[in-house]
């Protein structure tokens with residue numbers, strides 16, 4: 001988001017295709033003609049050289065920004081490198097711990113494949129002192145072109161309306177901005193529920209103002225498979241991060257202990273297949289919700305769900321497991337604090353009972369002190385590989401990545 005203060009093309013992040021410049025060269029035929037006119041002896045005619053293939057115009061470079069939950073940056077970088085190889089120069093947005101910005105060449109559609117990201121935006125930066133400078137003739141055409149390109153990107157689920165997100169969005173200037181964008185794109189201005197989100201903000205770490213257009217109608221974190229809820233359902237982008245931490249491989253046997261509505265299991269299976277996939281919960285209502293979500297994700301035939309207590313042996317029959325995932329109950333939504341330590345210890349002990357040699361256990365929990373004590377007591381069975389804090393809606397849970405300790409000889 002720096003170094004964009006040059007000519008007009010450089011100032012806006014949406015660039016028009018660059019036409020490769022070629023200096024005009026006199027052709028050989030013309031040179032030969034001039035030689036003949038100068039009275040020199042005519043040379044034997046040589047075959048005209050084949051016309052040079054026209055170079056294709058360089059693909060467009062878009063400035064894009066990825067919004068994620070603070071704490072997930074390394075995992076977002078990892079996923080972006082894998083899924084968007086044409087996304088270059090990914091840098092943190094100045095002053096923010098939840099956003100990365102970079103240059104994406106080619107199509108924007110691939111941003112929709114990011115699972116650890118809350119939303120992806122197309123970014124335009126303008127050298128204007130205030131949002132009034134965005135109105136009217138000079139910059140509005142670029143803004144309209146960006147919104148139209150996002151509408152075209154979402155043609156299967158075409159946005160009908162538009163909403164502006166900005167500090168002071170009810171000010172006369174931003175109202176006028178909304179009206180101009182709506183009029184120029186045929187989107188209805190719906191300040192509360194508009195599908196196409198357009199953000200206006202001062203350019204971070206620089207002069208000027210940015211216009212960000214969200215690339216998808218719904219946030220990427222809102223999963224289509226989530227048809228049944230759970231009061232303590234895990235955030236899907238955190239679940240996707242957990243899936244990545246589990247070193248996903250289709251040859252693995254995977255179990256989601258205390259699976260609730262199945263978020264961790266579904267996200268793991270959508271990253272890579274599995275040789276076996278089991279989810280269980282003591283609450284039959286949660287297992288029903290998981291079954292609905294699993295079916296909506298198209299995974300019904302690949303998952304075995306059961307109502308079972310972690311202390312029982314039913315779920316062990318699908319193992320031993322290479323990957324074990326869990327987010328045990330926390331707070332008043334799903335459990336009692338005074339039972340938490342016993343349950344976290346039980347989780348580590350029982351996970352070990354179901355773990356194959358070399359297995360990895362990833363646990364998401366808000367009970368930090370309790371979890372640390374339990375890990376300390378389990379040092380003969382689990383080795384802590386990583387502890388990653390995530391910030392989410394006022395909660396700061398952590399992801400614990402644990403590797404099964406090889407059995408002593």
Ligand SMILES: C[S@@+](CC[C@H](N)C(=O)[O-])C[C@H]1O[C@@H](n2cnc3c(N)ncnc32)[C@H](O)[C@@H]1O
Pocket residue numbers: 230232233234257258259260261262263264280281282283286308309310311327328329330334
């Ligand atoms: C935080 S919730 C899991 C939410 C889930 N990740 C989701 O996205 O819906 C914890 C779950 O642990 C389950 N649970 C609590 N004690 C259990 C036990 N002893 N055995 C199996 N499941 C248990 C609860 O029923 C609850 O569904």
